Amino acid sequence: MTAEPTPSQSHESRALVAMVGIGTIVLTAWALYTAEAVFAPLAFALFVIAIAWPLQRRLQTSLPNLLALALTMITTILVVVAFAMLIAWAASRIGRFIVSDAARLQELYTSMAVWLEGHGIALAGLWSEHFSVNRLLRLVQQISSRLNSTTTFMIIVFIYVLLGLLEVDDAQQKLRTWRHGILGRVLLVGGTETAVKLRRYMLVRTLMSAITGVLVWAFASLAGLPLAIEWGVIAFALNFIPFIGPFIATVFPTIFAVTQFDSWQMAVIVFACLNVIQFVVGSYLEPRFVGNALSISPFIVLFAVFFWTFLWGFPGAFIGVPIVIAILTLCEQHPSSQWIADLFGNPDKSG
Known part of the structure; x- marks a missing residue:
């Protein structure tokens, strides 16, 4: 007969499993960070495939597969290019307005510097220390380099998407006939449900972003803030990044309001009203559209945004929450990992 493990042995076994799990998570994060050029475009491409696949599947019912693929790719590229151009x-427009208003901004800066120097803060010294022509040149070079890397990133993503859309049917067939345990069923069912959730997530996120953009435009127009349409567009675009995006979308117009109205009181009003708009849309309207289907702990959402931003920069900020949705959905499919989905995912499946 096999001896039953003692309580101390069981405790040591659980501790060993926990240590191995933590070590695996750390090594995985390190690998994702180190190989960003490989994994970030792949993750982004899988996300795009999940969104675009229903269009191709519908087109394939009446068109040859290659023609359906070409139309799907053209539509996807047009959507991404239109979003980037917007x-x-x-x-x-905002940059040109600032340049055209440089003289008044210089006057505002001079008056602010005089006021700060009267209170013992040498703004000129801080400016000369932290801002110089060399720093501005380096900033321009960094922006140019970032634009080039973004273009390369999107080209790689589209190549992955093209190849991935070609193999969706084959991958589904292989998973249906998987004969090595239940991994095939987990990936097939989990992948299908993940794709459905991601499409719903993007639909709701787009709708909420559009509502946010319209409300920001309406408020900026009523407040007399110049470039109201542009601020609405910025709010629409940044709302796709939870927490960080809406915060940036409120800070920039607030700073702009300081320079335009020469009034801290008006800037406070602009900041407060923009935050009210973000709160009403994000905390009141969005949960009523989403329901419990995509319910995730706000702590996990915030952690996901910061974590994936740290790993992959801006692409990680955009795709962090979809990655969490995918992980939790896959965890739901296996008894050994279902507790993770229960702990961090949907708290009430019956709703």
């Missing part, structure tokens, strides 16, 4: 248009 952001670039708004940013360039």
Whole structure:
């Protein structure tokens, strides 16, 4: 007969499993960070495939597969390019306005410097210490390098998407006939449910972003803030990044309000009203559209945004929450990992 493990042995076994689990998580995070150029485009491509696949599947019912693939890719690229051009248009308009208003901004800066120096703060010294022509040149070079890397990133993503859409049917067939345990069923069912959730997530996120953009535009127009449409577009785009995006979308117009109205009181009003808009849309409207289907702990959402931003930068900030949705959905499919989905995911499946 096999001897039953003692309580101390069971405790040591659980501790060993916990240590191995933590070590695996740390090594996985390190690998994702080190191999960002490989894993970030792949994750982004899988996300795009989940969104675009229903269009291709519908087109394949009446068109040859290659033609359906070509139309799906063209539609996907047009959507991404249109989104990027919309952001670039708004940013360039704001930049041109700032340049055209440089004389008044210089006057505001001079008066602010005089006031601060009267209170013992040498703004000129801080400016000369932290801002210089060399620093500005390096900033321009960094922006140019970032744009080039973003273009390369998107090209790699589209290549992955093209190849992935070609193999969706084959992958599903292989998983249906998987003969090595239940991994095939977990991946097939979990992948299908993940794709459905991601499409619903993007639909709701797009709708809420559009509502946020319209409300920001309406408020900026009523408040007399210049570039109201542009601020609405910026709010629409940044709302796709939870927490960080809405915060940035309120800070920039607030700083702009300081320079335009020469009043801290008006800036406070702008900041407060923009935050009210973000709160009403994010905390009141969005839960009523989503329901419990995509319910995730706000702590996990915030952690996901910061964690994936740290690993992969801006692409990680955008795709962090979809990655969490995918992980929790896959965890739901296996008894040994279901507790993870119960702890961090949907608290009430019956709702």
